[in-house]
Amino acid sequence: MEIMDSDRNTIKIGDYVVVQRQGYTKLHKLKAHSKLILGSFNIEMDNIVNEKYSDTFQMKNTPGNKKHYILEKVQQINSPVETLNIEKSGSDNRHITNDNEISQVLTKEDIDKLKDEELNSNNIVGQLVNNSKTFSMKTEYSQEKYIKKKEKKYFEYVQIKRPTIRILAQMFYRQDPTKTLGIRIDDLSQILAYANIHSEGNVVLYDSGTSGLMSAALMNALGHSSTGQLIHMHPGNECQRNAFIAMQFPKEQSERCINVNLYSVLRCFYQQKNTFQEQEEIEEPEAKRQKTEETSAQKKSWQLDNERACKILNEKVDCLIITAKEHPVNIVKELIQFLNGNRNLVVFRRTQK
Amino acid sequence: MSFDGYKTLIKEGDVVIVYLTPSQIYSVEALPKITNKKGNRVDNVFQTPYGALRCGDLIGARFGTKVQLSKGWAYVLQPTPELWTVTLPHRTQIIYTPDISMIILQLEISPGSVVVESGTGSGSLSHALIRAVKPHGHLHTFEFHEGRAATAQEEFKQHGLSQYVTVRQRDVCERGFGDELNDTADAVFLDLPHPWLAVPHAIRALKSTGGRLCSFSPCIEQVQRTCLALLKAGFQEMQTMEVLQTQWSVQQRNVPVVNLEFVRTEKAAGEAEKKERETAKAVVAVPPASLPGHTGYMTFATLPPLWARTLQMSLNETDIDAEGDAE
Structure with a gap:
């Protein structure tokens, strides 16, 4: 267990990592010689390989190539708020005129030049302050705010984190709430609680587009080395599984999530009962048995998934969750037959009617 | 059972x-x-x-x-823990499901996690924590009131949950969580009158690979002191929130519709004055007239793993200084 733990703490090629710069986070799949575009920065990621999660790295300019940065592990962060010495502060804003052209001596070109020489928030913010005609007239509160705002813009450190449901839920919602059907972290937490999700039981999820957040959160709550299974029904050909892949569940765990198409699995349930219902044990002639084994080998993986799912549905499930873009009533009516008595149903929909 | x-x-x-x-x-x-x-x-x-x-x-x-x-x-x-929360015999003020679910998601608890809780209170949160960590995780829950600790212990036994939970009677602010829990916890939950006193103990209990902490306090003054203690100790990703649940009431409403078309043309001779008032019927969701009650502020924070701790502490010093200046 300990060995596995230390292994999980090392950043490896193939990992999904979360890169955080100030309040901004981005999910990145780490490949050999991969680059990450973070705002206006183009960052080469090679130097984080074999380092540890939660480590902090400094973005360093590469000579001759603007906006191209490499990462260097650091043990210390120099923050402008700490290093800048503010000598004079104003008491109010009566003498400050709001004209950026005049108050800041440095032009955009000057600042870009500074940035391209060395991305150093300390130095840049210091220059900005020194070349500002109005800075010393600002109140100390507004001076602090100014420095923090500028520091944010030129901050040269990133932290690497391992994705968790909390981080993913917050990141997806911030990037674009429609990509998770508007499910915010409090919505997600209550869906999991009221659905009574824990390590045992079979869960059916119908999800029409949360970037895999729902299936990932459910699988995470069902846990590793446990018995709980998840049938993830989706409306399209391929299910969305960004978040699910990012969680990098162990194989044993991710295999307990069966992804099936809603229409195709129901068709299988109604029209091909023989494929999943327990067959009467009949002594088959050897030749025939071989033949059936051959046909099952020829089946496509989605057909096998359908059959696996139908087998579970046939024995009824412990929880039904619907997070749908569509009007949920017909979906609920259809799927509720698979739910055991005294079990939980949660339906989530953003819009009111 | x-x-x-x-x-x-x-x-x-x-x-x-x-x-x-x-x-x-x-x-x-x-x-x-x-x-x-x-x-x-x-x-x-x-x-x-x-x-x-x-x-x-x-x-x-x-x-x-x-x-x-x-x-x-x-x-x-x-x-279920949710049904138990609304039916349990109160021995203290309890934490309700909207807060509980946020705590479990934010503390990143999943089956196999080891969680430290203080205090046990009426066991409302404990039941949900046990559900989240079983079968191979464990809840260590602390309660300084002798009677409440004994009742909670008895209750877990009666509910068939004893194997997943250990109840201890102790004042954790004074005596900590005990050496046997050093470097074992994935998450620590504090619901104490002086949570900042328990922060150093929480650090000892959390794994050297880091973990999450939540402090639940009804007053913002408690939150401030706790946040300062957490900053000083090198915690990161600090966030304080409260979960407010609003209940919308669904009603059938008649909305009057004003039609002003008729004023544009002269009234034809002999046409009776029409009453241009119609109503539209609709089922609507009405927001509550007043905001629902405050339960508590939840402060969440991450203790970084040992190898990243000193860096975070040096970074936090700035914030503490800035805080001191503002006072």
Whole structure:
């Protein structure tokens, strides 16, 4: 267990990592010689390989190539708020005129030049302050705010984190709430609680587009080395599984999530009962048995998934969750037959009617 | 014994939820006889507004079915932590499901996690924590009140959860969580009057690979002091929030529609003055007139793993200085 733990703490090629710069986070799949575009920065990621999660790295300019940065592990962060010495502060804003052209001596070109020489928030913010005609007239509160705002813009450190449901839920919602059907972290937490999700039981999820957040959160709550299974029904050909892949569940765990198409699995349930219902044990002639084994080998993986799912549905499930873009009533009516008595149903929909 | 895993039939001694209406939910024990206040064995009969329920008769019934009462019927349900939260006997102020679910997601608890909780209180949160960590995780819960600690212990046993939880009676601010828990916890939950005193103990209990912490306090002054203590200790990703649940009321409303078209043209001769008033009918969701009550502020933070701790502490010093300047 300990060995596995230390292994999980090392950043490896193939990992999904979360890169955080100030309040901004981005999910990145780490490949050999991969680059990450973070705002206006183009960052080469090679130097984080074999380092540890939660480590902090400094973005360093590469000579001759603007906006191209490499990462260097650091043990210390120099923050402008700490290093800048503010000598004079104003008491109010009566003498400050709001004209950026005049108050800041440095032009955009000057600042870009500074940035391209060395991305150093300390130095840049210091220059900005020194070349500002109005800075010393600002109140100390507004001076602090100014420095923090500028520091944010030129901050040269990133932290690497391992994705968790909390981080993913917050990141997806911030990037674009429609990509998770508007499910915010409090919505997600209550869906999991009221659905009574824990390590045992079979869960059916119908999800029409949360970037895999729902299936990932459910699988995470069902846990590793446990018995709980998840049938993830989706409306399209391929299910969305960004978040699910990012969680990098162990194989044993991710295999307990069966992804099936809603229409195709129901068709299988109604029209091909023989494929999943327990067959009467009949002594088959050897030749025939071989033949059936051959046909099952020829089946496509989605057909096998359908059959696996139908087998579970046939024995009824412990929880039904619907997070749908569509009007949920017909979906609920259809799927509720698979739910055991005294079990939980949660339906989530953003819009009111 | 009815809390551990999905059950079909009610067994003797099970806690059973009697569900009448959304606001009338009770818990009873499926026992034919109980001991009353005077120490006598009497029939275990539960009085509801719809008639009496003989709790012994529930044994053998299926969870999720209806039982007949003299003036109506009730559903008998298997308890979940959510149902338990609304029916449990209060010994203290309790934490409710919207807060509980946020705590579990934010603390990143999943099966296998080791969680430290202080204080146990009425066990509302504990039941949800146990559900989240079992089967191979564990909850260590601390309560300084002797009676409450003993009652909680007894309750977990009765609910069949003893193997997943250890109850200890201790004042953790003074004495910490104990050396046996050093470097074992994935998450620490603090619901204490002076949570900042327990922060150093929490750091010792959390794994060297880091972990999450939550402090639940009703007053913002407590939050401030706790945040400062957390900053000083090198925690990161600090976030304080409160979860407010609003209940929208669904109503049928008539909305008057004003039509002003007719004023543009002259009235044709002989046409009677029409009353240009129509109403549109609609089912609407009306927001509550006042905001729902405050329960508590939850402060979440991450303790970085050992190798990243010193860096975070040096970074936090700035914030502490800035805080000091502002005062």
